[in-house]
Amino acid sequence: QVQLVESGGGLVKPGGSLRLSCAASGFTFSDYCMAWIRQTPGKGLEWISYISGSTKYYADSVKARFTISRDNAKNLLYLQMDSLRAEDTAVYYCARSLKPATFTWVDPWGHGALVTVSS
Amino acid sequence: EIVLTQSPATLSLSPGERATLSCRASQSVSNFLAWYQQKPGQAPRLLIYDASYRATGIPARFSGSGSGTEFTLTITSLEFEDFAVYYCQHRSNWPYTFGQGTKLEIK
Secondary structure (H helix, E strand, C coil): CCEEEEECCEEECCCCCEEEEEEEECCCHHHCCEEEEEEECCCEEEEEEEEECCEEEECCCCCCCEEEEEECCCCEEEEEECCCCHHHCEEEEEEEECCCCCCCCEEEECCCEEEEECC | CCCEEEECCEEEECCCCCEEEEEEECCCCCCCEEEEEECCCCCCEEEEECCCEECCCCCCCEEEEEECCEEEEEECCCCHHHCCEEEEEECCCCCCEECCCEEEEEC
16 A cells, blocks of 8 residues: 655754655656645644655745655655754655646545654 | 635544535635545645545545645545644645644544
8 A cells, every 4th residue: 555654854953964765656657646644733724845756846945955756766765954943843744646747636645753842 | 925724623523424624715726635544643644635636545535626826725525544634735825834734633
């Protein structure tokens, strides 16, 4: 079955960096667009990035600090997070586009990775 | 950025009752609206997409309606597993946004 498993979360100091990975299985990874979405108790759910072919989209809140990428040979999605701030503290989910070849809705989602930015 | 406003914030109902959840967009999103269900400790799950299409495996008691700026998620005859938080989300233009959620709790 389709499975997405995030890893790489943890505690990091403000200004630091972290790279999240999302391991995909159960489908042809290269055929699907992928996304990163985060959730905080205060701001709720927030789309932060998605990758559709060679096109990448970023929320203003993370633009120039976060980078989405993928390795289709390894079935991995990445989120490189630099210059981290306290407000980046969240559970980060990776999610797959509902249909192949085009970005539409996302489902399923991974179980999430907790990132805590604190000194 | 399109703002999605969900109402009510909390809905208290009993199993077997009908639930009606609303989502209002700050500008038209056509039919580019989805509903997700989230249970404690779990990731959101897609219920409805393109305003009215049920995702695979979603029971027929869930239905979506609306277009433009006003949308409704209806759950007929609530079952215990339906008590959760529900979010609407648009993909009309970037950035995609979510509503703040409606918590459906047992009365």
